[in-house]
Amino acid sequence: MTARFSLFSSLIAVALLGLPVVVQAASFKELSGQGYKVGALSSNKAGIRGWNLSKGSDRYFCEMRATMAYSGKNGMVSFTSAGRMISLDRNTVEKRLGGSLDLPKYEDLKAGRLRADDVGSCRKVT
Numbered sequence: 001m002t003a004r005f006s007l008f009s010s011l012i013a014v015a016l017l018g019l020p021v022v023v024q025a026a027s028f029k030e031l032s033g034q035g036y037k038v039g040a041l042s043s044n045k046a047g048i049r050g051w052n053l054s055k056g057s058d059r060y061f062c063e064m065r066a067t068m069a070y071s072g073k074n075g076m077v078s079f080t081s082a083g084r085m086i087s088l089d090r091n092t093v094e095k096r097l098g099g100s101l102d103l104p105k106y107e108d109l110k111a112g113r114l115r116a117d118d119v120g121s122c123r124k125v126t
Contacts, residue, residue, distance in 0.1 A: 028053075028062050028119035036060065038112035047083040051112055053122065063120035068093075069106040077106050 032038070036053040041064070043049050050063040064079065068088075071077045076088040094100060104118050 026122050028122055029116050031060055031122060038114060040112050041110045043083060049079060049083055059125040060122045061125050062122040065120035066104055066118040069104050069109055071106040
């Protein structure tokens, strides 16, 4: 019986030590509500597009969730998972998808004027 307990407790200890370190995360709504300032659209070291939010010495990087955006009067852009931007014809896309879409403006995304729906997860930058 003590051998089973010893084996079980050692397995529990290995499992607990193998857990990843918890990353501090927050939502864009929480951070903007706390007065964090939003920077311009940029890419992190991994090439993921998003925004730096800062307040004093605290900084967070929030990933971009938007996959398409209006650009200018007649243009659209699409963002690939690899971080590339592809130009699209707005009339063709709207004709195929059935009318006007609820998309952000690329100019707003670049300037950091964001809607909560366009922002994904936010992680603390060390």
